Amino acid sequence: MIDFPPVIRNLIEALKELPAIGPRSAERIILYLLEENKGTKQRLMASLRELETKITLCSRCGFYSEEPLCQICQDPSRDLLYFCVVIHPVDVLKIERTGAFRGVYHVLGKKISPLEGHTPEDLPIAHLIQRIDREKPREVILAFGTDAEAEATALFVSQILKKRAIKVSSLAMGLPAGSGLEYADSVTLSYALSGRREL
């Protein structure tokens, strides 16, 4: 049976490797690219090339950057006494978008995950400890999420950091904003209870 020419099939296959793109979306995208003459193809190629060549990880905190130090580490208004440790570079943006944190970050890069073969010994924690010993923050906030692997990672990291007589905290658990009790599971609700605030 006749199909698209090989060049088009290759692009469909490459697109299907991406998340959120199935065979039908890949075909729609191809048809768009074949018909368009607004430069989308050129912009895509140029940005992919730049992504490949220009994006690196900040040598201090591990966030995405185009320079040795990222925008945040270059910002003199940041409060160096507060470290927020996250697992993935993109988690930095999640915290940034709250507007509620003016300290600096440290990206761990992975969490303890027996399924993926990441033991506590694999955790790249040496760089974090060096930074803490050198920069002497007042508080280290572990912003790891609440799945079992993230909690195991937080426990492990906090035990190491506490040997250094440093304040270690983690994100509060409780009800999500704008939600009623009827949607909360009992584990979340018990955390919300034990973490209750005086009004």
Next chain:
Amino acid sequence: MIDFPPVIRNLIEALKELPAIGPRSAERIILYLLEENKGTKQRLMASLRELETKITLCSRCGFYSEEPLCQICQDPSRDLLYFCVVIHPVDVLKIERTGAFRGVYHVLGKKISPLEGHTPEDLPIAHLIQRIDREKPREVILAFGTDAEAEATALFVSQILKKRAIKVSSLAMGLPAGSGLEYADSVTLSYALSGRREL
């Protein structure tokens, strides 16, 4: 507020120009591309470049091709007495995938569309008429769909072709396969009635 570095934002913007990709999918794709080292980026770049440079339209029928003549027009087993006229190149594949047509195609390229400013005079019909006069098919099947613009195009094209004493047909309208009467609208049902077949 801190955001992704400019290079990443550029790629997100380029991805958002594509159909079926919104801001969240674009971000998921970026995160995948930043982490992956399986060569997806390189394959995407290479296929985009090839799409740009290698894909052309068949000089005879107008289907996508990497050579002056497409796979179908190069196939000696095709029945040259039957022309199937479609509006878009991708419609060729739709018909091919049925496996029910062994003739050759002609891609019109556009339909009459007052909203987009395409009048009957804009229809690139001269090339189709030249082909018909030269190749003398027995039947021309108009496979245009059933929206108002497609039907107007079919009417216009059929009037021109009938002056040449040629058999002109269009796709049957009726019930879709695997569907009950309860889902059919009354227009479709009236076409299914008037086009009924003796068993």
